Amino acid sequence: MRITLAYSVDADDAFMFHGLAADAVDGRGFAFVHQRGDTAWLNALAAAEGADVVAVSAGAYPSLADKYLLLPHGMSVGRGFGPVLVSRRPMRLDELSGRRVAVPGLSTTAFLVLRLMQPEVVPVVVPVAPFAAVFDALERGQVDAALLIHEGRLLFERRGYLAVAELGQWWSAETGLPLPLGANVIRRALGAQAIAAISEILRESLAYAFAHRAQVIRAIAGERRGDAALFEAALLDRYLGMYANDDTRAVAPDVRRAIDVLFARAAAAGLLPAGCTVEWAP
Numbered sequence: 001m002r003i004t005l006a007y008s009v010d011a012d013d014a015f016m017f018h019g020l021a022a023d024a025v026d027g028r029g030f031a032f033v034h035q036r037g038d039t040a041w042l043n044a045l046a047a048a049e050g051a052d053v054v055a056v057s058a059g060a061y062p063s064l065a066d067k068y069l070l071l072p073h074g075m076s077v078g079r080g081f082g083p084v085l086v087s088r089r090p091m092r093l094d095e096l097s098g099r100r101v102a103v104p105g106l107s108t109t110a111f112l113v114l115r116l117m118q119p120e121v122v123p124v125v126v127p128v129a130p131f132a133a134v135f136d137a138l139e140r141g142q143v144d145a146a147l148l149i150h151e152g153r154l155l156f157e158r159r160g161y162l163a164v165a166e167l168g169q170w171w172s173a174e175t176g177l178p179l180p181l182g183a184n185v186i187r188r189a190l191g192a193q194a195i196a197a198i199s200e201i202l203r204e205s206l207a208y209a210f211a212h213r214a215q216v217i218r219a220i221a222g223e224r225r226g227d228a229a230l231f232e233a234a235l236l237d238r239y240l241g242m243y244a245n246d247d248t249r250a251v252a253p254d255v256r257r258a259i260d261v262l263f264a265r266a267a268a269a270g271l272l273p274a275g276c277t278v279e280w281a282p
Helices: 011-021 039-048 059-065 109-117 133-139 167-177 191-213 213-221 233-243 253-268
Strands: 002-008 033-037 053-057 067-072 075-078 084-087 098-101 122-125 143-148 161-166 179-187
Touching: 002 011, 002 039, 002 213, 011 033, 011 084, 011 179, 011 191, 011 233, 033 039, 039 053, 039 059, 039 084, 053 109, 059 109, 059 179, 059 253, 075 167, 075 233, 098 109, 098 133, 109 167, 109 179, 133 143, 143 213, 161 167, 167 179, 179 191, 179 253, 191 213, 213 233
Parallel strands: 002 033, 002 053, 098 122, 098 143
Antiparallel strands: 053 179, 067 179, 075 179, 084 143, 084 161
16 A cells, blocks of 8 residues: 655654655555655645645644544654744844744744734745755845744854744743644545554654664765755754654643644634644544
């Protein structure tokens, strides 16, 4: 049975699926086909039901709930940290009302939370691939600020930019909860038996990556992702410590609560449809 896996170009997704990509995990009769792209593309792919397992923005799930179940592993979670809003000069969040802000996609969790923080920003979509595009947009003055996700949130200071707001810190202060950022979803139409089997295989891929962490980091560092900084093993180690950890192995109860709170707050603000029922795969 052919199963399409679609996930991003960032390191934590590469980490969790490496065991399958390297044929180090038994596929048990499933033929896994890997596709990679930027976050906005993945959200659109899931909306079109274009892959069986997709790494999507957590905030995109309400629009996908009729087609996909959430997997109880593989999540990216920020505990007091998360995407960072940066600019070339010192700015306050309230100064961004009516100003242009580079965002990685209109369906991303980062943009959803930014609108809860400052609903009057003017979004300019700058995809996360190629990696340097968002910094180029800042340098050219095409945007007044940029919302950074993935490894970009670790590199802005060395590029000379200043933090305006840390979304994970804001969310923690508002709710006392972690910030759910990315999630893996699986297509309902596969049926209960296949869903359970694939979920277990993906758990094994995660377990393989954690058991061979240094080896997997070396493999990811060798990938050509367009920026020399992304080849640095030390940066990848730091990044994976943030987004490939115990929250990735299994979704904790406070993360499940945080998902419900995020959806409820976004629905109350008119940013998401109300009444989304979160359903989890085994």
